[in-house]
Amino acid sequence: MTNESPRRRFPTGDLARISVFAALIAVLGLPGALNVFGNAVPITLQTFGVMLAGAILGSWRAALAVAVLILLVAAGLPLLAGGRGGLGVFTGPSVGFLLGWLPGAALTGWIVERGGSNPGIVRLVVACLAGGVGVIYLFGIPVQAAVTGLPLVQAALLSLAFVPGDVAKAVLAAVVARGTQRAYPDAIPAVHSERVKAG
Numbered sequence: 001m002t003n004e005s006p007r008r009r010f011p012t013g014d015l016a017r018i019s020v021f022a023a024l025i026a027v028l029g030l031p032g033a034l035n036v037f038g039n040a041v042p043i044t045l046q047t048f049g050v051m052l053a054g055a056i057l058g059s060w061r062a063a064l065a066v067a068v069l070i071l072l073v074a075a076g077l078p079l080l081a082g083g084r085g086g087l088g089v090f091t092g093p094s095v096g097f098l099l100g101w102l103p104g105a106a107l108t109g110w111i112v113e114r115g116g117s118n119p120g121i122v123r124l125v126v127a128c129l130a131g132g133v134g135v136i137y138l139f140g141i142p143v144q145a146a147v148t149g150l151p152l153v154q155a156a157l158l159s160l161a162f163v164p165g166d167v168a169k170a171v172l173a174a175v176v177a178r179g180t181q182r183a184y185p186d187a188i189p190a191v192h193s194e195r196v197k198a199g
Contacts, residue, residue, distance in 0.1 A: 011196055017057055021065035025049035029081035043162060044081035048169040050101045051132035054108025055124055055177035058189030062105035070098065096143025100136035107131035113189045124174035133166045
């Protein structure tokens with residue numbers, strides 16, 4: 001028999017981090033949304049928050065932060081850019097991009113985690129581009145085509161309008177994450193995970 005309590009598998013600190021990043025992604029929707037070139041899917045700053053969550057929280061924590069936000073949106077809270085919320089969001093042309101945030105954040109975090117205790121700026125940029133752009137487009141474009149009735153190629157061409165801004169967001173997210181991790185090493189996913197395991 002031992003008096004030691006079992007180690008918590010989900011530390012309170014992680015709950016706080018997940019909540020903070022869910023809130024950050026929501027706040028980044030406050031500037032609103034911009035529709036360009038007749039595209040039914042708006043440009044927003046929220047994908048920047050998704051990338052940043054992956055780069056700082058790591059794969060599963062970032063995915064949980066996005067999942068919390070999506071659940072709150074489904075419950076009716078107007079947390080998406082333009083004050084959108086409710087189940088109606090999940091029938092619109094942008095739903096694929098929204099749902100793509102979850103695997104996108106997870107992949108971003110996974111790539112950063114592979115960098116160990118010192119993920120460089122190049123890895124961070126690649127992670128943000130792969131997860132925060134590539135995966136989100138992979139989910140978003142086919143669903144947009146299906147919902148709007150557009151041919152897949154036309155939906156993909158419309159999405160080219162997002163590319164310059166999304167690349168800029170990926171680079172900015174990588175720079176912000178790198179600066180944060182230098183100042184606060186626990187913001188490196190691999191370092192944080194090791195610290196949690198060590199108790």
